[in-house]
Amino acid sequence: MAVSTDRLSSYRKQFVSLSTETWLGWGLLLPAGLLMGVIILYPIVDGVLTSFQMRSFLRPEAREFVFMSNYRMLVQDGVFWTALWNSAVLTGVSVALQFLLGLGLALLLKQKVPGITIFRSITMVTWVLPVIVIVIVFNWLVQPGYGLVNLVLAEFGLPTDYWFSNTTWALPLIVLMHVWKNAPFFAIALFASMQSIPDELYEAARMDGASAVQQFRYITLPNISYVAMIMIVLHVLYTFNNFDFVWLSTGGGPLRATEVLPTYVYKQAFDQYLLGYAASIGVVMLIIMMTFTVVYVKLEDLD
Amino acid sequence: MREISKRELLRAGGAAAAASVAGCLGSGGDDQLTFWWIDGDSDDYEDHNEWLAETVESETDRELEITGYAYSDLRQNVLTGGRQGTPDVIEGVIEHPGDYVAADIIEPLTDRTDEIPHFDGFHESALDAFRFQDELWALPYTGNGRALVYNKEVLAEYGYEDGPPEDIDEFMELAGTINEDRDDMNGFHLTTERGEVRATQEFLSHVYQHTDGSLYEWDGDGWALQADSDAFEAILGDIYYRLFHGDQPTAGSEYQSAGWETNDVGFTEGEHAMIHCGPWIEGFRDTDAQVEMVEENAAVSLLPKHADASDATYMEVKPVMLNAHSDDLDSGMAVASAWSSPEALERMAEINPGAVATPVHEDVESTLEDEDYTAFVDAFENGVAPAPIAWGSVREGIYDAIENVIFDEQTPAEAADELERALEAADVDLDPDAE
Numbered sequence: 001m002a003v004s005t006d007r008l009s010s011y012r013k014q015f016v017s018l019s020t021e022t023w024l025g026w027g028l029l030l031p032a033g034l035l036m037g038v039i040i041l042y043p044i045v046d047g048v049l050t051s052f053q054m055r056s057f058l059r060p061e062a063r064e065f066v067f068m069s070n071y072r073m074l075v076q077d078g079v080f081w082t083a084l085w086n087s088a089v090l091t092g093v094s095v096a097l098q099f100l101l102g103l104g105l106a107l108l109l110k111q112k113v114p115g116i117t118i119f120r121s122i123t124m125v126t127w128v129l130p131v132i133v134i135v136i137v138f139n140w141l142v143q144p145g146y147g148l149v150n151l152v153l154a155e156f157g158l159p160t161d162y163w164f165s166n167t168t169w170a171l172p173l174i175v176l177m178h179v180w181k182n183a184p185f186f187a188i189a190l191f192a193s194m195q196s197i198p199d200e201l202y203e204a205a206r207m208d209g210a211s212a213v214q215q216f217r218y219i220t221l222p223n224i225s226y227v228a229m230i231m232i233v234l235h236v237l238y239t240f241n242n243f244d245f246v247w248l249s250t251g252g253g254p255l256r257a258t259e260v261l262p263t264y265v266y267k268q269a270f271d272q273y274l275l276g277y278a279a280s281i282g283v284v285m286l287i288i289m290m291t292f293t294v295v296y297v298k299l300e301d302l303d
Numbered sequence: 304m305r306e307i308s309k310r311e312l313l314r315a316g317g318a319a320a321a322a323s324v325a326g327c328l329g330s331g332g333d334d335q336l337t338f339w340w341i342d343g344d345s346d347d348y349e350d351h352n353e354w355l356a357e358t359v360e361s362e363t364d365r366e367l368e369i370t371g372y373a374y375s376d377l378r379q380n381v382l383t384g385g386r387q388g389t390p391d392v393i394e395g396v397i398e399h400p401g402d403y404v405a406a407d408i409i410e411p412l413t414d415r416t417d418e419i420p421h422f423d424g425f426h427e428s429a430l431d432a433f434r435f436q437d438e439l440w441a442l443p444y445t446g447n448g449r450a451l452v453y454n455k456e457v458l459a460e461y462g463y464e465d466g467p468p469e470d471i472d473e474f475m476e477l478a479g480t481i482n483e484d485r486d487d488m489n490g491f492h493l494t495t496e497r498g499e500v501r502a503t504q505e506f507l508s509h510v511y512q513h514t515d516g517s518l519y520e521w522d523g524d525g526w527a528l529q530a531d532s533d534a535f536e537a538i539l540g541d542i543y544y545r546l547f548h549g550d551q552p553t554a555g556s557e558y559q560s561a562g563w564e565t566n567d568v569g570f571t572e573g574e575h576a577m578i579h580c581g582p583w584i585e586g587f588r589d590t591d592a593q594v595e596m597v598e599e600n601a602a603v604s605l606l607p608k609h610a611d612a613s614d615a616t617y618m619e620v621k622p623v624m625l626n627a628h629s630d631d632l633d634s635g636m637a638v639a640s641a642w643s644s645p646e647a648l649e650r651m652a653e654i655n656p657g658a659v660a661t662p663v664h665e666d667v668e669s670t671l672e673d674e675d676y677t678a679f680v681d682a683f684e685n686g687v688a689p690a691p692i693a694w695g696s697v698r699e700g701i702y703d704a705i706e707n708v709i710f711d712e713q714t715p716a717e718a719a720d721e722l723e724r725a726l727e728a729a730d731v732d733l734d735p736d737a738e
Contacts, residue, residue, distance in 0.1 A: 057382060058406040058733065144557040144565065145574050165496070165560030167710060251498025254560040255706050270379055271695035272730075 044286070050279035057273040070280035080281065082256050083264040086171065090246075090260060091239040094178040095232055101179060102186020103228075107216075109191045120191075123184045134177055135248040139164065142173070164250050167257045174258055177245050182238075186231055193227035194220060226299070233296040237289055261285050335366045336634055338642075339381070340394030340623075343371030347654055354650060358641045363634040374399075381626075382406055391629040392638040397620050400433055400440045401691030405733030410627040411438035412639075419640045421666065429663035432620045432688035435521075441622030443663040444643040445651070447581040448682030449508045449617045455602045455675070457481060457488070457576045466604040467577060471541050474607035479551025481576045489554035492575040493546060495709055496562040497702045504617045505579045506701050507689065509538045512612035517690040518697070519731055526692055526731045532716075532723040535704065537609055539722075540715030543708045559709050571596045579606070581619070582660030582671070582679045602675035605682060618686020620663060692731035700725035 051071070054064040074080050109120050126134070141149045142163040150160035163169045197219065205215050243262035246252060252259035252267070261281060269278035336359065342348045356367040372380065374396055381393055385408040393399075393409070403409040416422045416439065429443035453467055461477060468474045478490030494501040510518055513534035519526040546554050554575070558565065570578045571587040573596065584601065588594045605614050623642050625635045641647060645666040652659035656670035661683035671677055704722040707713040713721070 058402065144555065144561065145569060146572075150557070161557040162559070162561055162565070165557075247498075251496065253497025253702070253706060255710055255712060267695070267699070270375075271698070273693060273695065 047279050048283055050276055051283045053276045055275040057269055057275050070277050074280050083259045083261045087240055087260040091236055094175050094239050095235045097179045098182045098186050098235060099232055101183040103190055105187035106190035110194055126180050127185045131244045134181055138177055165254050167255050170250050170258045174245055178239060189227055189231050190224050193224040197223045229299050233292055236292050335368045337390040338367055338369045338392040338638055339372055339377055339390040341374060343369040351650055355641055359638050362637045365634050385626055386628050388628040388630055391626050391635040393624045395622055397432060397689055398694055400622055401733055404440055409440055410625040410632060411440055413439045415636055418636050421644050424665045426663050429620050433622055435691045441624045442639050442643040443620045444623055445658045446620040446663045447661050448686035449579055449581055450603050450678050450682040451577055451606050452580040452584050452601055452603055453577040454600050456600050469607055471607045471609055475545045478553035482553050483551055489575045491553040491577045492558060492566055493579055494563050494566045495705055496560050499562050501563045503698050503701050508606055508617040511615035511687040512608045515613040515615050517687055519690045519692050528726050532719040535722050536715050536719035539708045539718050543705055544715050547709050548711055583657035586657045603678040605678055614685045615687050616682050616685055618688045693733050696729040697726055
């Protein structure tokens with residue numbers, strides 16, 4: 001009997017302890033959960049709900065369910081498809097170039113030469129520049145008449161243009177601004193990753209007669225691949241959602257050559273006041289971005 | 304050195320977060336009136352803002368907090384948060400009152416005009432810009448009409464000592480000839496950048512010549528489009544196409560889709576012989592060359608037009624409005640009244656002469672002293688205020704038409720047909736219940 005009472009008491013203690021810890025855990029999670037619900041979950045749910053509604057920015061309280069009407073309109077909207085294509089091109093090309101240039105720059109930063117510390121600091125300057133400053137600098141560089149790029153081109157007898165207004169060159173120019181800003185960040189992240197590779201690996205490889213290219217291929221690249229993938233996925237998300245570069249430089253023109261999904265959402269919501277339609281474009285963006293986010297989370301879980 | 308404990312760090316973080324939240328939740332105390340206007344944070348207008356705040360405080364015993372916003376941000380912030388009662392008083396552009404009325408944000412002023420000592424002095428045309436739905440919704444404080452600014456010296460060389468020709472065809476021929484003759488100068492330049500509000504204003508100036516009134520008029524049931532594809536084709540073909548195409552383009556192709564800076568700064572730096580502009584052109588005086596241009600070489604005439612068209616042009620009038628959700632409309636009215644008073648406008652003229660070049664008030668003298676600029680006054684008198692409609696899809700339609708023509712993607716006739724269809728289908732009605 002005494003044994004049975006002891007066992008019961010032990011169970012009770014364990015249960016109380018477990019329940020206290022569990023409730024304490026829940027209690028600690030609750031404020032953060034509530035905050036997330038209010039600032040993340042509610043806007044997303046409301047946004048998705050709005051995508052099935054006719055709703056004006058001027059009278060947001062008036063909502064009318066139109067079910068799939070906004071999405072049907074989306075499928076038939078040529079500008080939406082143009083914007084989707086431009087977003088994909090801008091993201092794909094920008095991130096690829098950022099990675100390649102960032103990798104090259106990281107290898108350069110890794111060299112032990114005099115003055116490299118200063119060079120590493122200077123490298124980050126473009127990344128810390130505000131977007132508006134970058135756009136103003138580029139806009140000034142390509143101005144017709146007095147822009148530096150055009151003055152140099154004219155000096156060599158080459159054709160000049162206001163390159164942001166050129167249907168062929170406007171999007172590449174925006175890609176260039178993205179790359180100019182973000183490649184150094186890739187470089188610093190990859191450089192940090194390279195610094196964590198033990199020197200012994202390279203020494204062993206050199207003793208085995210591996211060339212510099214082979215060392216890069218079989219030691220550097222595999223060891224930075226995790227950071228590289230995280231950086232790529234994060235910048236895909238950032239570039240696909242980026243609004244300010246396009247809005248400030250071309251406003252989506254000329255001839256919709258630089259129209260991207262974020263600028264199109266903005267125009268629909270705040271110029272046309274079509275909150276429901278804008279939300280449906282936003283939901284499409286959400287689905288695309290969620291796909292990349294899932295990839296990102298999976299990559300983070302890899303060890 | 305004393306170490307900072309985790310507890311202290313947390314406490315400091317908590318205090319900072321609380322201060323941030325307090326900052327986000329409310330600007331200023333409950334007894335503060337708030338006024339948002341574009342130059343609210345500008346150093347140039349510091350004394351002017353101080354004067355306004357002192358004037359209002361002496362009349363209402365309430366402090367006035369003035370904040371500056373770019374117009375697009377201002378409009379969004381008012382539409383998003385205006386119902387909370389902040390700001391009490393709103394400055395804006397001519398298209399804003401329509402949006403705010405539709406959103407139930409601004410207060411009609413019709414029954415409050417007695418509270419404005421200088422009300423009788425306002426020009427009727429300026430007040431008319433803010434009269435709709437049988438109410439007056441805003442007070443005007445400054446305005447302008449769009450005209451043609453030209454380089455006297457260059458035009459004199461081509462035998463046009465008294466100004467450019469009125470007829471569009473002759474005008475474009477002259478501009479084309481100047482452009483052909485000179486490597487470093489365009490004959491005529493227009494703002495054509497997508498999203499640039501000046502592009503639509505300049506286009507509308509020519510549309511108004513054909514409609515002799517607004518682009519849309521209320522016909523009792525809804526807003527009816529006043530222009531047809533013939534008018535659009537005339538404008539797109541005789542002006543916009545010939546800017547960059549045809550036998551004698553008036554500007555270099557590198558000026559396609561250029562913004563207002565290229566237009567205005569470009570003119571004062573000698574890049575264009577003729578441009579569309581308003582009285583602010585006098586304010587570009589950063590270099591000696593610019594000072595020489597605006598003081599000696601620039602002159603103004605009415606815009607060129609087709610033979611059967613009128614002298615109408617785009618009229619811009621800046622409004623000041625009351626937030627209907629303000630907790631103290633009387634004090635707000637004191638701000639609006641002081642802001643639009645002759646004294647305030649005269650003070651403003653000392654800071655920016657262009658702001659009072661074509662005053663909206665009889666008791667305020669024009670800052671235009673140079674005879675070469677007086678055509679701006681005529682332009683203002685011929686001005687047509689834009690209708691209080693939703694301009695979003697209309698603007699997009701106009702940008703499409705302009706771009707398709709200047710990039711030679713469509714003929715002017717095709718672009719004009721498409722524009723007419725787009726503007727007929729545009730949802731311009733700001734009132735969702737109007738149907």
